[in-house]
Amino acid sequence: xxxxxxxxxxxxxxxxxxxxxxxxxxxxxxxxxxxxxxxxxxxxxxxxxxxxxxxxxxxxxxxxxxxxxxxxxxxxxxxxxxxxxxxxxxxxxxxxxxxxxxxxxxxxxxxxxxxxxxxxxxxxxxxxxxxxxxxxxxxxxxxxxxxxxxxxxxxxxxxxxxxxxxxxxxxxxxxxxxxxxxxxxxxxxxxxxxxxxxxxxxxxxxxxxxxxxxxxxxxxxxxxxxxxxxxxxxxxxxxxxxxxxxxxxxxxxxxxxxxxxxxxxxxxxxxxxxxxxxxxxxxxxxxxxxxxxxxxxxxxxxxxxxxxxxxxxxxxxxxxxxxxxxxxxxxxxxxxxxxxxxxxxxxxxxxxxxxxxx
Amino acid sequence: xxxxxxxxxxxxxxxxxxxxxxxxxxxxxxxxxxxxxxxxxxxxxxxxxxxxxxxxxxxxxxxxxxxxxxxxxxxxxxxxxxxxxxxxxxxxxxxxxxxxxxxxxxxxxxxxxxxxxxxxxxxxxxxxxxxxxxxxxxxxxxxxxxxxxxxxxxxxxxxxxxxxxxxxxxxxxxxxxxxxxxxxxxxxxxxxxxxxxxxxxxxxxxxxxxxxxxxxxxxxxxxxxxxxxxxxxxxxxxxxxxxxxxxxxxxxxxxxxxxxxxxxxxxxxxxxxxxxxxxxxxxxxxxxxxxxxxxxxxxxxxxxxxxxxxxxxxxxxxxxxxxxxxxxxxxxxxxxxxxxxxxxxxxxxxxxxxxxxxxxxxxxxxxxxxxxxxxxxxxxxxxxxxxxxxxxxxxxxxxxxx
Numbered sequence: 001x002x003x004x005x006x007x008x009x010x011x012x013x014x015x016x017x018x019x020x021x022x023x024x025x026x027x028x029x030x031x032x033x034x035x036x037x038x039x040x041x042x043x044x045x046x047x048x049x050x051x052x053x054x055x056x057x058x059x060x061x062x063x064x065x066x067x068x069x070x071x072x073x074x075x076x077x078x079x080x081x082x083x084x085x086x087x088x089x090x091x092x093x094x095x096x097x098x099x100x101x102x103x104x105x106x107x108x109x110x111x112x113x114x115x116x117x118x119x120x121x122x123x124x125x126x127x128x129x130x131x132x133x134x135x136x137x138x139x140x141x142x143x144x145x146x147x148x149x150x151x152x153x154x155x156x157x158x159x160x161x162x163x164x165x166x167x168x169x170x171x172x173x174x175x176x177x178x179x180x181x182x183x184x185x186x187x188x189x190x191x192x193x194x195x196x197x198x199x200x201x202x203x204x205x206x207x208x209x210x211x212x213x214x215x216x217x218x219x220x221x222x223x224x225x226x227x228x229x230x231x232x233x234x235x236x237x238x239x240x241x242x243x244x245x246x247x248x249x250x251x252x253x254x255x256x257x258x259x260x261x262x263x264x265x266x267x268x269x270x271x272x273x274x275x276x277x278x279x280x281x282x283x284x285x286x287x288x289x290x291x292x293x294x295x296x297x298x299x300x301x302x303x304x305x306x307x308x309x310x311x312x313x314x315x316x317x318x319x320x321x322x323x324x325x326x327x328x329x330x331x332x333x334x335x336x337x338x339x340x341x342x343x344x345x346x347x348x349x350x351x352x353x354x355x356x357x358x
Numbered sequence: 359x360x361x362x363x364x365x366x367x368x369x370x371x372x373x374x375x376x377x378x379x380x381x382x383x384x385x386x387x388x389x390x391x392x393x394x395x396x397x398x399x400x401x402x403x404x405x406x407x408x409x410x411x412x413x414x415x416x417x418x419x420x421x422x423x424x425x426x427x428x429x430x431x432x433x434x435x436x437x438x439x440x441x442x443x444x445x446x447x448x449x450x451x452x453x454x455x456x457x458x459x460x461x462x463x464x465x466x467x468x469x470x471x472x473x474x475x476x477x478x479x480x481x482x483x484x485x486x487x488x489x490x491x492x493x494x495x496x497x498x499x500x501x502x503x504x505x506x507x508x509x510x511x512x513x514x515x516x517x518x519x520x521x522x523x524x525x526x527x528x529x530x531x532x533x534x535x536x537x538x539x540x541x542x543x544x545x546x547x548x549x550x551x552x553x554x555x556x557x558x559x560x561x562x563x564x565x566x567x568x569x570x571x572x573x574x575x576x577x578x579x580x581x582x583x584x585x586x587x588x589x590x591x592x593x594x595x596x597x598x599x600x601x602x603x604x605x606x607x608x609x610x611x612x613x614x615x616x617x618x619x620x621x622x623x624x625x626x627x628x629x630x631x632x633x634x635x636x637x638x639x640x641x642x643x644x645x646x647x648x649x650x651x652x653x654x655x656x657x658x659x660x661x662x663x664x665x666x667x668x669x670x671x672x673x674x675x676x677x678x679x680x681x682x683x684x685x686x687x688x689x690x691x692x693x694x695x696x697x698x699x700x701x702x703x704x705x706x707x708x709x710x711x712x713x714x715x716x717x718x719x720x721x722x723x724x725x726x727x728x729x730x731x732x733x734x735x736x737x738x739x740x741x742x743x744x745x746x747x748x749x750x751x752x753x754x755x756x757x758x759x760x
Contacts, residue, residue, distance in 0.1 A: 338403070344403060
């Protein structure tokens with residue numbers, strides 16, 4: 001990142017912003033060239049939306065004090081298509097994604113950075129919507145976007161906009177949540193219905209378009225996690241958000257990391273009828289479909305019911321369910337007892353999920 | 359979910375499993391072939407083998423459209439799109455990853471610059487042709503009777519709307535012909551590889567089109583029962599029970615478990631469209647089953663303007679498969695995926711060597727995805743079956759003395 005060289009960071013100069021046509025204008029190469037046009041873009045779109053004292057310090061970096069204790073840091077890039085979808089857009093997603101990655105350590109997220117790669121020709125109105133959604137998502141999650149960067153690439157070399165966010169957060173004392181801490185006997189909880197985000201996005205994809213009232217579940221989970229940590233504390237062994245690859249990929253990761261097996265019960269999986277319907281139609285498995293506002297918690301069995309109650313009282317967890325348990329298995333498999341009482345292995349997804357033809 | 363949950367009900371499944379345990383006789387084997395890849399998929403997705411007594415063995419059939427297409431036909435498609443830069447090849451997604459000769463797939467051809475597009479239906483291919491009037495759009499038509507009527511309608515639509523830059527590379531095949539080939543000793547089968555099938559779990563969607571009467575030869579000529587089954591787990595379990603009952607009673611009837619969709623005569627409109635556009639090929643090569651007479655459809659003379667094989671002078675050359683790949687024997691039902699040395703070692707869904715590992719409906723992919731490491735369980739089952747056979751032999755021996 002060469003914020004300094006191009007001087008295209010969000011930190012303000014001492015210059016009056018000029019009028020930018022936010023209604024009909026488009027991103028031009030000059031918006032990334034380090035000149036006045038770029039400064040206008042940053043002032044009128046980014047700084048206006050993200051406005052906070054740390055961003056407004058006006059340096060090439062944001063400076064802040066940290067408390068003693070354990071910090072966590074994470075980064076994620078967002079290259080989603082389409083940019084707008086029912087329930088959110090790439091901007092809100094970019095905040096939720098990194099906030100959730102931090103929260104999955106039991107941490108309270110504090111600050112985010114963001115980098116934008118804009119494609120020449122992107123309507124400024126779209127950019128404004130994306131940035132405003134991002135600012136709102138950050139406010140709702142209680143984090144501040146304190147430093148940023150923007151670049152413009154030629155038409156055809158990007159997909160409208162790519163966004164990177166990185167974040168840091170603080171872990172409360174005594175909390176040790178990590179993917180290698182799953183042990184046989186612990187219970188597995190999910191915070192709500194699975195597959196909503198993936199199916200909502202798929203319904204808009206070219207060639208697949210189908211009508212659904214389904215919204216993406218895209219949400220920041222740090223509020224829910226804070227309540228869970230307060231209630232169950234050290235009894236929580238693992239937290240993870242099952243994004244790309246869905247529940248199947250996430251549980252396989254945990255099984256590998258912890259060296260355990262996992263057993264799910266198909267009848268206890270919360271899945272919306274619309275998601276099941278779409279998956280039936282397309283020959284997909286809801287276990288492989290992406291989520292953006294759900295978490296999996298692995299917790300000591302004696303605490304599972306109480307934690308479930310706590311989760312259900314939170315707006316992001318009211319459809320939470322206990323879906324399985326950690327078992328001893330030298331092969332580290334994820335298995336599922338099916339609705340008819342048989343058993344099958346839940347594997348990673350191979351390649352891209354494609355609708356079946358027959 | 360209405361009309362779905364009813365067919366996945368655990369209580370009913372346990373009831374059917376109990377009936378099977380009671381009714382399947384321990385003194386005999388029931389070797390039942392599920393013809394369709396869709397059934398193979400359902401069998402593993404719901405863990406149906408866990409509910410069956412040891413005397414019932416499910417044999418996985420060749421009903422996976424991507425799996426049975428011979429390498430030579432895939433090579434034709436790859437050559438077509440590489441030699442003709444004006445061509446856009448529109449194909450179902452699964453087909454793109456199947457390795458052809460020299461392990462070259464359509465995906466690799468695309469990476470090398472050929473214009474290959476994934477479509478979900480023939481309508482997508484027609485739309486491509488309309489959107490690209492300066493290009494030639496070729497639809498890679500594959501599949502059994504389920505996908506054949508849409509291809510026929512695609513050709514009729516192209517003719518009706520004067521869409522001259524659209525054609526079809528037709529590879530549609532026929533289910534009854536393949537069942538006959540399985541019941542006859544398969545050509546190229548080695549000693550010990552001949553297959554004994556006691557009955558068929560008949561196709562669901564194929565039967566919606568062709569009707570249950572299309573299988574009467576199984577009962578008449580070969581004295582093998584067929585039960586046409588839906589794709590839901592209870593459908594499959596109930597069909598197995600119906601087959602067990604037929605075999606116990608010494609009957610060989612064509613029964614229809616999937617009455618909510620299948621009629622004796624099938625869908626006459628679909629059949630009429632197919633009859634109008636296609637004609638029987640004298641013979642066609644199948645992966646695993648070899649050349650089978652009158653087993654596939656070509657585009658008939660009246661519609662040859664839409665036949666990509668004519669338009670581009672495409673020539674068929676039979677090609678050998680990957681060394682060591684047991685897809686042919688797996689497709690005949692003569693071997694299980696785990697009998698193949700390449701299975702889960704060099705051949706995986708990420709880098710498939712054989713077609714059965716590519717498609718979701720392929721037996722190898724189903725084994726890998728839903729039970730990659732189930733060899734142990736399989737071995738245990740095989741041992742149980744061996745014990746069961748030994749006990750049977752012993753019982754017979756005692757019987758002779760008594």
